Amino acid sequence: MPTYLIIGGSSGIGRALVDQLLTREDAEVHVWAREQRDLPGTVRFTPIDVTDEASDLKSAVPEEVHGLAYCPGSIDLRPFRSLKPAAFREAFELNVVGAVRCLQATERVLKKGGSASVVLFSTVAVQRGMPFHASIAAAKGAIEGLTRSLAAEYAPAVRVNAIAPSLTDTPLAEKLLSSDEKREASAKRHPLNRVAPASEVAAMAAFLLSDQAASITGQVIGVDGGLGSI
Numbered sequence: 001m002p003t004y005l006i007i008g009g010s011s012g013i014g015r016a017l018v019d020q021l022l023t024r025e026d027a028e029v030h031v032w033a034r035e036q037r038d039l040p041g042t043v044r045f046t047p048i049d050v051t052d053e054a055s056d057l058k059s060a061v062p063e064e065v066h067g068l069a070y071c072p073g074s075i076d077l078r079p080f081r082s083l084k085p086a087a088f089r090e091a092f093e094l095n096v097v098g099a100v101r102c103l104q105a106t107e108r109v110l111k112k113g114g115s116a117s118v119v120l121f122s123t124v125a126v127q128r129g130m131p132f133h134a135s136i137a138a139a140k141g142a143i144e145g146l147t148r149s150l151a152a153e154y155a156p157a158v159r160v161n162a163i164a165p166s167l168t169d170t171p172l173a174e175k176l177l178s179s180d181e182k183r184e185a186s187a188k189r190h191p192l193n194r195v196a197p198a199s200e201v202a203a204m205a206a207f208l209l210s211d212q213a214a215s216i217t218g219q220v221i222g223v224d225g226g227l228g229s230i
């Protein structure tokens with residue numbers, strides 16, 4: 001029975017991933033987030049704030065984990081001059097240190113089965129320089145480094161990959177997509193002239209968490225409408 005732990009699986013891309021994993025035969029899906037929201041009853045939910053040093057992650061770890069995705073993240077787009085050092089620390093704490101804590105808590109169970117998979121989240125703004133993205137690009141750049149380092153350290157027992165989305169239609173991006181004009185302008189910035197729904201980014205995560213991706217590790221895969229490379 002495949003067991004998945006989706007950290008931040010209660011909203012956006014993580015929630016779409018949970019729905020896709022639940023369609024797999026005999027899948028057991030665990031979610032950690034601060035709020036349960038409208039998760040299906042079959043999901044095993046544990047309330048956890050990954051930025052809270054006091055939260056006891058180890059006692060919430062399932063006995064086995066075959067696939068783990070770390071989805072918490074932030075969007076704080078401001079000119080560099082108005083990003084105080086605290087904003088960089090905050091972005092790093094949620095996007096990077098939270099992932100580190102979750103991975104250290106689950107390392108033993110991930111390695112146990114000999115073929116687990118981890119998915120982390122970067123952003124297109126690491127590959128392609130964009131104004132106002134300094135704090136999030138710095139934090140997600142660290143995620144890309146972490147992805148390759150852990151892929152090397154954990155091979156062959158655990159694969160580690162990252163997805164670098166562009167703007168995706170989730171609650172996190174709500175303000176950036178709050179009118180038809182904003183949606184259209186955002187779509188036009190992408191060579192494929194569209195903003196991805198959460199389900200498309202989740203589908204890449206679901207693939208990376210499957211045995212079909214058994215030869216893929218240490219990669220950062222863009223799901224970005226072509227923005228990162230064209």
Ligand SMILES: NC(=O)c1ccc[n+]([C@@H]2O[C@H](COP(=O)([O-])OP(=O)(O)OC[C@H]3O[C@@H](n4cnc5c(N)ncnc54)[C@H](OP(=O)(O)O)[C@@H]3O)[C@@H](O)[C@H]2O)c1
Pocket residue numbers: 007008009010011012013014032033034035036048049050051070071072073074075094121122123124164165166167168169170171172173
């Ligand atoms: N959406 C985009 O446009 C976009 C673009 C590029 C990259 N990304 C990246 O893709 C990933 C997923 O983004 P999304 O848009 O799906 O985000 P989202 O809709 O905000 O969902 C984030 C999930 O993480 C949980 N979470 C947030 N803070 C947490 C904390 N302190 N402790 C535990 N759980 C926490 C949230 O639940 P609670 O709030 O209940 O805790 C929620 O389940 C992120 O890493 C983001 O940076 C997104």
